Amino acid sequence: xxxxxxxxxxxxxxxxxxxxxxxxxxxxxxxxxxxxxxxxxxxxxxxxxxxxxxxxxxxxxxxxxxxxxxxxxxxxxxxxxxxxxxxxxxxxxxxxxxxxxxxxxxxxxxxxxxxxxxxxxxxxxxxxxxxxxxxxxxxxxxxxxxxxxxxxxxxxxxxxxxxxxxxxxxxxxxxxxxxxxxxxxxxxxxxxxxxxxxxxxxxxxxxxxxxxxxxxxxxxxxxxxxxxxxxxxxxxxxxxxxxxxxxxxxxxxxxxxxxxxxxxxxxxxxxxxxxxxxxxxxxxxxxxxxxxxxxxxxxxxxxxxxxxxxxxxxxxxxxxxxxxxxxxxxxxxxxxxxxxxxxxxxxxxxxxxx
Amino acid sequence: xxxxxxxxxxxxxxxxxxxxxxxxxxxxxxxxxxxxxxxxxxxxxxxxxxxxxxxxxxxxxxxxxxxxxxxxxxxxxxxxxxxxxxxxxxxxxxxxxxxxxxxxxxxxxxxxxxxxxxxxxxxxxxxxxxxxxxxxxxxxxxxxxxxxxxxxxxxxxxxxxxxxxxxxxxxxxxxxxxxxxxxxxxxxxxxxxxxxxxxxxxxxxxxxxxxxxxxxxxxxxxxxxxxxxxxxxxxxxxxxxxxxxxxxxxxxxxxxxxxxxxxxxxxxxxxxxxxxxxxxxxxxxxxxxxxxxxxxxxxxxxxxxxxxxxxxxxxxxxxxxxxxxxxxxxxxxxxxxxxxxxxxxxxxxxxxxx
Numbered sequence: 001x002x003x004x005x006x007x008x009x010x011x012x013x014x015x016x017x018x019x020x021x022x023x024x025x026x027x028x029x030x031x032x033x034x035x036x037x038x039x040x041x042x043x044x045x046x047x048x049x050x051x052x053x054x055x056x057x058x059x060x061x062x063x064x065x066x067x068x069x070x071x072x073x074x075x076x077x078x079x080x081x082x083x084x085x086x087x088x089x090x091x092x093x094x095x096x097x098x099x100x101x102x103x104x105x106x107x108x109x110x111x112x113x114x115x116x117x118x119x120x121x122x123x124x125x126x127x128x129x130x131x132x133x134x135x136x137x138x139x140x141x142x143x144x145x146x147x148x149x150x151x152x153x154x155x156x157x158x159x160x161x162x163x164x165x166x167x168x169x170x171x172x173x174x175x176x177x178x179x180x181x182x183x184x185x186x187x188x189x190x191x192x193x194x195x196x197x198x199x200x201x202x203x204x205x206x207x208x209x210x211x212x213x214x215x216x217x218x219x220x221x222x223x224x225x226x227x228x229x230x231x232x233x234x235x236x237x238x239x240x241x242x243x244x245x246x247x248x249x250x251x252x253x254x255x256x257x258x259x260x261x262x263x264x265x266x267x268x269x270x271x272x273x274x275x276x277x278x279x280x281x282x283x284x285x286x287x288x289x290x291x292x293x294x295x296x297x298x299x300x301x302x303x304x305x306x307x308x309x310x311x312x313x314x315x316x317x318x319x320x321x322x323x324x325x326x327x328x329x330x331x332x333x334x335x336x337x338x339x340x341x342x343x344x345x346x347x348x349x350x351x352x353x354x
Numbered sequence: 355x356x357x358x359x360x361x362x363x364x365x366x367x368x369x370x371x372x373x374x375x376x377x378x379x380x381x382x383x384x385x386x387x388x389x390x391x392x393x394x395x396x397x398x399x400x401x402x403x404x405x406x407x408x409x410x411x412x413x414x415x416x417x418x419x420x421x422x423x424x425x426x427x428x429x430x431x432x433x434x435x436x437x438x439x440x441x442x443x444x445x446x447x448x449x450x451x452x453x454x455x456x457x458x459x460x461x462x463x464x465x466x467x468x469x470x471x472x473x474x475x476x477x478x479x480x481x482x483x484x485x486x487x488x489x490x491x492x493x494x495x496x497x498x499x500x501x502x503x504x505x506x507x508x509x510x511x512x513x514x515x516x517x518x519x520x521x522x523x524x525x526x527x528x529x530x531x532x533x534x535x536x537x538x539x540x541x542x543x544x545x546x547x548x549x550x551x552x553x554x555x556x557x558x559x560x561x562x563x564x565x566x567x568x569x570x571x572x573x574x575x576x577x578x579x580x581x582x583x584x585x586x587x588x589x590x591x592x593x594x595x596x597x598x599x600x601x602x603x604x605x606x607x608x609x610x611x612x613x614x615x616x617x618x619x620x621x622x623x624x625x626x627x628x629x630x631x632x633x634x635x636x637x638x639x640x641x642x643x644x645x646x647x648x649x650x651x652x653x654x655x656x657x658x659x660x661x662x663x664x665x666x667x668x669x670x671x672x673x674x675x676x677x678x679x680x681x682x683x684x685x686x687x688x689x690x691x692x693x694x695x696x697x698x699x700x701x702x703x704x705x706x707x708x
Binding site for chain 2: 002004006007008009010011012016017020021024025030031032033035036037038039071072073074075076078079083103106107110188190195196197198214216217218219231232233234235236237238241314316317
């Protein structure tokens with residue numbers, strides 16, 4: 001068994017893999033492949049509808065929010081958000097917690113003013129800034145809930161006096177949230193929700209329609225909302241696999257069950273990192289992510305050897321991002337506890353035999 | 355056997371369906387699914403590389419062009435093209451041959467001036483305008499090679515004094531082209547190239563870098579070129595299936611063989627439409643598309659009955675677009691001659707038994 005710790009695209013539940021193959025062979029009893037069927041077919045319209053229902057259920061989303069499936073990843077959202085929400089003479093507030101937050105900031109500056117209200121850049125983003133004040137005269141506040149590269153995660157969200165927008169690409173559906181705190185949540189699917197190629201956006205309707213610029217049609221949230229994610233051909237297969245994954249989350253007990261599962265996995269691994277004399281974590285303990293666990297060897301010379309052992313033990317995708325180094329084990333929803341145990345076993349074996 | 359005449363997403367070659375299932379089970383010997391593997395893995399980098407090579411080979415693309423895989427369909431290209439190529443005070447020339455050309459025109463107007471140099475709108479787009487002059491002082495000339503909804507197709511391309519940009523979404527790789535005539539070709543994959551979720555763009559490098567506006571990063575062609583289609587996570591699976599489809603085109607003999615195959619299919623169906631007393635084509639004969647064959651019943655009351663017969667004969671997806679009515683049989687590369695024969699047989703049976 002290969003243990004897939006990839007940071008994304010990442011492990012999916014077995015039922016999503018199995019279901020995706022079945023749908024390629026024969027989608028919804030049509031006798032046609034899901035790769036060959038019209039997105040306007042009633043069978044695929046039912047997939048979009050079910051996907052929306054699952055998102056609503058999993059996050060208990062009330063009326064007043066719209067759910068759309070887009071393309072272009074979170075990176076395109078970095079442009080669409082200020083394009084749809086920020087006039088040129090207005091200011092948006094951003095929290096800088098890493099590379100992706102930085103990219104969001106860079107793009108927002110093309111459309112208006114940006115106020116970076118707090119940053120952890122001075123410590124290579126190894127913590128989540130706290131104690132900041134969100135200015136009530138900014139247009140919105142943007143934050144990144146989980147920072148894949150650095151292994152930090154917001155453990156709670158501020159009560160924002162202005163619309164709160166959150167990039168949840170790497171921890172969506174990994175824990176319960178209070179949707180009422182948020183005005184927009186978005187996520188590239190390819191970590192916790194599905195394969196690469198689709199982006200989920202959950203948008204409170206009343207934040208839209210307030211900018212004066214002319215928004216290109218494909219970049220206008222209202223167009224995608226009004227057309228039920230079907231203004232043009234959506235990413236059919238990626239939406240289908242995402243639906244299968246969301247179904248699995250629901251069947252497993254929803255976001256509360258995911259949080260329990262993810263906490264158990266993360267606790268197991270962090271405990272070993274803290275216990276094992278050869279390793280250490282790279283983040284502030286209170287900001288540690290349950291999704292991406294970053295750690296290094298105390299002796300840098302050990303890292304190549306542990307990489308070799310990990311390979312032998314079929315621990316796949318644990319190389320750390322170049323900006324942090326060392327190791328990163330991504331523990332997304334679908335990763336089983338056995339895989340974390342296999343990694344912990346390898347770390348213990350490594351300590352004994354070094 | 356179901357005969358898949360869907361206008362898109364559309365039929366794919368059996369080898370692409372089979373290969374996509376195999377890659378979901380075990381991608382390139384990794385033991386992991388292609389849905390769960392990093393886009394930065396060497397195995398997926400090889401897929402991007404092979405896809406680019408296949409595009410180059412099939413269209414004999416010389417140095418000086420870049421090939422990128424994007425997201426958002428042709429619809430996002432309607433924005434990206436003027437955003438990257440047209441300054442606000444400049445004019446682009448567009449040919450109006452239908453709904454999609456119209457959408458391209460509408461978006462271009464957000465970025466600069468548009469000169470519609472010819473249109474077939476007055477005849478519900480049932481022909482391709484000819485005899486127009488492309489103004490040499492416009493920034494570029496944009497046309498749509500095949501009009502899926504109306505069943506018209508450009509049989510040749512003008513010698514343009516300015517950069518020629520062509521939306522080939524519904525006939526890409528269906529026939530040889532002289533790449534030297536074009537400065538940019540683009541296509542949503544989901545008709546002749548792969549599943550929904552990826553867009554191919556072939557761009558002559560020297561048309562870029564000439565606008566003064568600040569282009570959002572994700573909408574900047576040069577960014578995608580410089581990053582080898584990996585600025586952010588690309589649509590991994592859709593690219594893989596497209597590669598399998600392009601491989602099939604090559605193995606079948608390339609675009610010349612596709613043209614032969616498509617001509618044979620189209621001739622068979624148009625001959626029956628012209629012969630059969632119950633049906634008639636909807637387009638000017640000289641502009642008839644080999645990809646999308648549009649026809650109606652001479653007696654409108656027959657249409658429901660023929661729809662019923664088509665259903666019995668498992669002729670799937672032949673309902674015409676609402677703006678033309680009647681029937682539309684899409685004969686994309688992967689559709690076998692037998693399917694066209696089955697449709698012709700049904701038309702003949704219908705004529706006998708009515």
